[in-house]
Amino acid sequence: MTSRAKILAALNHESGPVPMDFGSTPITGMHCTCVAALRDHYGLEKRPVKIHDPYQMLGMLEDDLLDAVGIDAVGVESLSTIFGFPPSDWKEWTTPWGQDVLVPGKFNVTRDEKGLYVYPEGDTSVAASGHMPVDAYFFDSIVRQLEIDDDELNPEDNLEEFKPLTTEDLSKIQTFAKTAAATGRAVVGGIGGTALGDIALVPAPFLKAPKGIRDIEEWYVSTVIRQDYIHEVFTRQVEIAIDNLEKTQGAVGDLMDVIVICGTDFGTQSGTFCSPDTYDELWKPYYKKINDWIHENTSWKTFKHSCGAVENFMSRFIASGFDIINPVQCSATGMDPQTLKDRYGDQLVFWGGGVDTQHVLPFGTPEEVREQVLERCGIFSKDGGFVFDAIHNVQAQTPTENIVAMIAAVHEFNG
Numbered sequence: 001m002t003s004r005a006k007i008l009a010a011l012n013h014e015s016g017p018v019p020m021d022f023g024s025t026p027i028t029g030m031h032c033t034c035v036a037a038l039r040d041h042y043g044l045e046k047r048p049v050k051i052h053d054p055y056q057m058l059g060m061l062e063d064d065l066l067d068a069v070g071i072d073a074v075g076v077e078s079l080s081t082i083f084g085f086p087p088s089d090w091k092e093w094t095t096p097w098g099q100d101v102l103v104p105g106k107f108n109v110t111r112d113e114k115g116l117y118v119y120p121e122g123d124t125s126v127a128a129s130g131h132m133p134v135d136a137y138f139f140d141s142i143v144r145q146l147e148i149d150d151d152e153l154n155p156e157d158n159l160e161e162f163k164p165l166t167t168e169d170l171s172k173i174q175t176f177a178k179t180a181a182a183t184g185r186a187v188v189g190g191i192g193g194t195a196l197g198d199i200a201l202v203p204a205p206f207l208k209a210p211k212g213i214r215d216i217e218e219w220y221v222s223t224v225i226r227q228d229y230i231h232e233v234f235t236r237q238v239e240i241a242i243d244n245l246e247k248t249q250g251a252v253g254d255l256m257d258v259i260v261i262c263g264t265d266f267g268t269q270s271g272t273f274c275s276p277d278t279y280d281e282l283w284k285p286y287y288k289k290i291n292d293w294i295h296e297n298t299s300w301k302t303f304k305h306s307c308g309a310v311e312n313f314m315s316r317f318i319a320s321g322f323d324i325i326n327p328v329q330c331s332a333t334g335m336d337p338q339t340l341k342d343r344y345g346d347q348l349v350f351w352g353g354g355v356d357t358q359h360v361l362p363f364g365t366p367e368e369v370r371e372q373v374l375e376r377c378g379i380f381s382k383d384g385g386f387v388f389d390a391i392h393n394v395q396a397q398t399p400t401e402n403i404v405a406m407i408a409a410v411h412e413f414n415g
Contacts, residue, residue, distance in 0.1 A: 003072035007186030007257065011301050011323065011349055013384040017414040018377050019072035020388040020407075021351065023061035024188040025260055026053045026082075027305050027326060028352070028389045031137060031396040032101055034403060035059030041400055042068040050090060050102045054118065055082040055130065055205070056393060057095075057138045063183065069407055073387070076189035076256065077176040079169055083107075083130060084121040084206030097137065097396075117142075120208045129205035137396035141203040145215035155232035157212030161204060162193045162240045170251040177252040188258040188303070191248050193241045195262035196234050196286055197223070223274060223282060234286045242293050249298050258324065260303045261290060267308015270333040276316060284320050291321025303351065307392065309333040314344045327392040328353025330376075337379045350380045352389040355406050361390060362398045366405035373409035381413075 001009070006019035023029050030038075032049045036059065039049070049059040061071065080086055081104060089105030096116065106122030117128035118139055130139035165173075173189075180187045195201060202219045204210035213219050213226075223230060266272050266279065274282075291302045304322040306313070309332040317325060325348045330337050337353060354376050355361050360368055373388075380386035388410050394403060 003183075003185040004187075004257070006072050007387060010381075010384050010387050011257070013346065013349070015381075015384050018381045018386060018388050018410055019186070020070060020410050021073040021188075022069065022071055022389065022394070023058075023066070024071075024073040024075035025190070025303075026056060026058060027260075027263055027392060029053065029056070029058040030061065030394040030403075031398075032057050032059030032095075033097070033099060033137070033396045034394050034398055034400070035061060035065070036099060037400040038069070038403060039065055041404055044068065048092065048100050048102045050087075051093075051104070051107075052078075052087045053081060054103060054107055055139050055141075055200075057396070058393060059101075066183075066185070070411060072185055073188050073258075074180045074183050074185040076173065076180050076187060076252075078190075079172060079192070080206065082200070082205055083118055084208075096132070096134075120206055123208060126208045129203070129207075141200070141205045143203050143215050144210055145213075145218065146211060148213065148218065150226075153226075153229060154212070155229055155236065158233045159236055159240075160211065161201075161207060162237050164240065165191070165244045165247050170247055173248060174251040177255040181255045186257045187255060188260065189248075189252070189256045190260035191241070191244050193237060193244055194259075194290055195264055196237065196283055197230070198262055198264045200263060220273065223278060227282060230282055234282070238286045238289055241290060245290070245293060246297070254299050256298075256300055258303050259294060259298075259300045260305070261287070261322070263305040265305075265307045266313055267306055267310040267329070267332060269308065269331075271309055272313065273308075276312060279313060279316055284316060287320040287322070295321065301349070307332075309335060311335055311340065311343075314340070314348065318344065318347050322348070324349040324351045324387075326351040327389070328380075329391050331356050331358055331391070337376060341379050341382065345380070345383070345385050349385045349387065351387040352391055353380060354388040354410070355390050357391045357394060357398075361402055361406060362395060364402065366401050369402045369405040370409040370412075373406050374413055377410065377413040 009016040052060040085106035090102040093103045108122045115134045116132040118130040120129045132139045301323040303324040305326045311334040
């Protein structure tokens with residue numbers, strides 16, 4: 001089977017080899033240190049890793065590494081990073097841990113005793129929007145919340161980042177999609193603007209002077225005390241999103257197989273951020289409208305990311321029209337792999353859950369990694385509906401021998 005055929009079979013809940021994804025999205029990737037280590041392990045050409053996601057310092061898995069690992073999915077290149085500049089015009093940079101990498105041309109940083117600071121659109125004349133603490137390996141968003149006056153709150157302020165795609169944007173997306181499809185792998189894309197209340201995006205690290213509700217805590221509070229405001233934001237956001245989806249469908253058609261709708265997390269390690277009733281009130285109608293449009297007008301499968309203990313939300317994700325759930329955080333409360341497969345495996349594709357990235361992959365032995373991967377593949381792949389990926393991104397300092405053991409175990413399972 002071709003790589004794309006393996007993914008499509010899994011998406012259609014058909015039995016077959018377990019396909020694998022690393023690097024097609026910013027939530028299924030690898031830290032740049034791990035990418036460099038894998039390139040060395042497989043004896044590939046020595047060259048600096050490209051940082052396609054500076055926020056998480058994710059490294060680009062280029063074609064030679066995708067081939068070496070046996071990756072079956074590839075992403076459509078993004079128009080912009082989370083800091084508001086495109087992943088292009090690469091330049092050399094040395095990380096605080098001494099790795100020589102390539103970063104986007106507008107990746108501009110300053111440094112003080114507390115670490116590094118990165119700027120929206122690369123503009124160092126405005127306040128920094130990201131901070132990498134000393135001895136850290138990725139950036140955190142800096143909250144730049146203006147004083148909130150409830151009498152003056154305007155939903156348009158929380159819609160500033162959602163804009164119609166231009167002709168130039170669509171031309172780039174079409175080119176990126178054609179390049180991805182030419183690899184023979186399944187193509188995963190996203191248009192931006194479909195993520196409703198994604199807490200990584202609420203602080204707007206891509207905007208020079210964000211207005212509206214941009215403090216993370218204040219946003220969560222608003223889902224309780226300012227629901228009318230949230231409804232107005234989501235209503236208009238979905239209108240823009242569907243217009244952009246229609247334009248994107250016209251540009252890429254069936255070149256794309258999967259579309260990432262959102263990275264909005266609803267779970268913690270042991271519970272959820274909101275009640276099921278709040279999900280039904282605030283999110284479900286809008287997700288359903290987006291997903292229904294996609295299913296009625298395209299062949300794309302819709303991809304939902306949510307970390308944490310969200311077993312009791314799975315039926316709601318299904319009712320909202322999602323086809324795929326990621327990252328399947330099996331270490332969280334109530335997220336037993338066999339239970340998830342038994343209850344939801346005929347309606348949801350599990351894209352992730354293949355190995356625990358909090359404990360086993362970074363701190364276990366290669367044999368422990370192998371055993372867990374084989375076990376998870378056995379559970380999740382029954383009757384299809386599984387794409388192997390770790391639980392979220394593979395983090396810095398993960399032992400190379402464990403990453404290699406993980407990859408080898410998937411190939412061992414496939415025989």
